[in-house]
Amino acid sequence: MKESMSFSGQVRPEDVRPQPFLYLPFQVPPRTARIDVSYSYSDPKSGDFGLDAGNAVDIGIFDPRGLSFLEAHGFRGWSGTFRREFSISPTEATLGYIRGPILPGQWSIMLGFESILEQGCRYEVKVELTPEDAPEASPEAHPPSAEHQPLAEGERLAEGGPGAMVASSVVTAPAPAWHGQSRGGGWFKGDLHCHTIHSDGLNTVEEIVTNARELGLDFLAITDHNTITHHEELARLAPGTPVVLIPGEEITTYWGHTNAWGLREWIDFRCTDSQAANAVARFVLEKGGLISINHPKAVGPAWMFQDADGYPCMEVWQAPWRWFNWESLERWDGLLQQGRRIVAVGGSDTHSIPPARQMHPHGLGEPTTWVYVPGPLTEEAVLDGIRQGHVFMSEVPAGPQLYLTADADGDGRYETLMGDSIEAREGRVAFRVRCRDAAERRLWVVSDGAILDLLQVDSDDFVHEFSLDVAGRAYVRAELRGWRGRPERGEVVIGMTNPIYVGTGSVNG
Numbered sequence: 001m002k003e004s005m006s007f008s009g010q011v012r013p014e015d016v017r018p019q020p021f022l023y024l025p026f027q028v029p030p031r032t033a034r035i036d037v038s039y040s041y042s043d044p045k046s047g048d049f050g051l052d053a054g055n056a057v058d059i060g061i062f063d064p065r066g067l068s069f070l071e072a073h074g075f076r077g078w079s080g081t082f083r084r085e086f087s088i089s090p091t092e093a094t095l096g097y098i099r100g101p102i103l104p105g106q107w108s109i110m111l112g113f114e115s116i117l118e119q120g121c122r123y124e125v126k127v128e129l130t131p132e133d134a135p136e137a138s139p140e141a142h143p144p145s146a147e148h149q150p151l152a153e154g155e156r157l158a159e160g161g162p163g164a165m166v167a168s169s170v171v172t173a174p175a176p177a178w179h180g181q182s183r184g185g186g187w188f189k190g191d192l193h194c195h196t197i198h199s200d201g202l203n204t205v206e207e208i209v210t211n212a213r214e215l216g217l218d219f220l221a222i223t224d225h226n227t228i229t230h231h232e233e234l235a236r237l238a239p240g241t242p243v244v245l246i247p248g249e250e251i252t253t254y255w256g257h258t259n260a261w262g263l264r265e266w267i268d269f270r271c272t273d274s275q276a277a278n279a280v281a282r283f284v285l286e287k288g289g290l291i292s293i294n295h296p297k298a299v300g301p302a303w304m305f306q307d308a309d310g311y312p313c314m315e316v317w318q319a320p321w322r323w324f325n326w327e328s329l330e331r332w333d334g335l336l337q338q339g340r341r342i343v344a345v346g347g348s349d350t351h352s353i354p355p356a357r358q359m360h361p362h363g364l365g366e367p368t369t370w371v372y373v374p375g376p377l378t379e380e381a382v383l384d385g386i387r388q389g390h391v392f393m394s395e396v397p398a399g400p401q402l403y404l405t406a407d408a409d410g411d412g413r414y415e416t417l418m419g420d421s422i423e424a425r426e427g428r429v430a431f432r433v434r435c436r437d438a439a440e441r442r443l444w445v446v447s448d449g450a451i452l453d454l455l456q457v458d459s460d461d462f463v464h465e466f467s468l469d470v471a472g473r474a475y476v477r478a479e480l481r482g483w484r485g486r487p488e489r490g491e492v493v494i495g496m497t498n499p500i501y502v503g504t505g506s507v508n509g
């Protein structure tokens with residue numbers, strides 16, 4: 001006999017701030033084969049980007065292994081607002097949920113109240129437990145090759161298939177040793193931010209990886225929202241692709257988003273204040289991963305943990321430049337002027353590319369992040385290059401390329417890279433900016449919030465050298481700007497470097 005239960009209730013905005021998560025515990029008896037959950041709530045937001053007024057209630061689930069913040073070993077999946085039902089069994093689960101043993105004991109549905117109308121929100125959650133010896137088959141049959149179905153059928157892809165992750169592997173398996181690439185020594189390009197059908201994207205992992213390869217990207221991070229069920233698919237595809245695939249998660253809180261790269265475990269997103277946001281950053285960094293504040297601009301959504309200072313990177317460029325990136329640039333430059341050292345990175349935040357219906361007009365590599373890797377190209381080497389700030393960005397994978405270097409010791413070799421520091425006591429220092437494929441663009445050299453130089457680039461391999469007394473300065477960086485569309489719309493940034501810093505301290509210090 002199947003066992004059904006339901007939960008319902010009403011919340012008002014004041015009930016869910018500052019604590020927006022509600023847990024609905026229920027008992028799962030031994031020998032349960034499958035859990036099905038569905039839910040609904042009043043006045044849901046509509047529209048492609050959730051910009052309309054309305055309620056938004058996220059959903060996720062934990063098994064009996066626990067749900068404490070940053071120690072939630074029982075995490076079994078999350079789907080935000082983009083699915084109204086999900087299921088978990090030992091052999092299959094809805095994308096975003098982790099298949100595996102249905103452990104007996106207390107499970108908990110988690111509701112996350114992202115936004116609630118003044119008049120409040122009524123919710124209803126239904127849970128159905130199917131015992132192992134249930135006579136009838138599962139209510140729906142799931143094609144084994146669901147990942148290869150047409151993309152417009154996104155909702156029907158939701159369950160099972162090779163992309164679903166096994167719970168036990170999350171808990172017990174060592175990190176899979178994804179093979180390193182043999183190429184090395186030089187600048188490599190990639191995209192650090194995109195989504196698949198494992199969260200709110202419309203493409204399979206395989207489609208995204210194939211597109212990255214076609215674009216000539218050297219590395220790619222897939223960062224689905226608040227889940228890691230796409231990692232298993234990345235591990236499966238890694239041996240057959242020249243693209244270094246970096247496991248990621250976009251930690252999506254109600255006060256801003258961050259991207260974590262390099263961990264092979266789920267990272268908690270239930271931050272409600274700056275202290276918790278810093279704890280998440282420490283969790284990632286101490287385990288050898290890397291983490292970035294995402295799209296810190298009003299349309300981001302914005303980053304509102306004002307006192308979270310534990311983040312070594314910032315996504316200063318998300319999606320094409322005109323998507324309000326001036327605001328992120330101003331924020332980042334303000335931090336640099338205060339002496340903070342925070343690595344600027346880019347991310348396309350791609351959610352859909354052909355053959356899926358395109359939700360946005362851009363795709364992978366818009367922008368592209370370029371990283372200097374001194375030895376073999378591996379995931380760890382890419383992350384280490386980012387850690388050191390050896391990074392610039394271009395509007396597309398084809399460039400333009402923008403290299404800022406300095407000859408700090410006056411030996412004629414420009415071995416100081418963006419992200420590195422030079423000492424103020426060096427006095428006058430020679431700098432060199434090299435712009436490739438940037439003819440007709442303008443080069444801006446910026447120091448401490450002011451323009452040092454503004455030049456017309458007149459060739460496809462343009463070099464600008466200058467010397468500067470660095471005493472009293474915090475940083476020097478470069479941008480390429482050019483016209484896009486109608487002249488009255490003004491210039492956009494088409495390339496930008498990380499700074500060369502002045503003085504002691506290190507990146508992220």
Ligand SMILES: [Zn+2]
Nearest residue numbers: 257294300301
């Ligand atoms: Zn985001």
Ligand SMILES: [Zn+2]
Nearest residue numbers: 193195250349
């Ligand atoms: Zn995103």
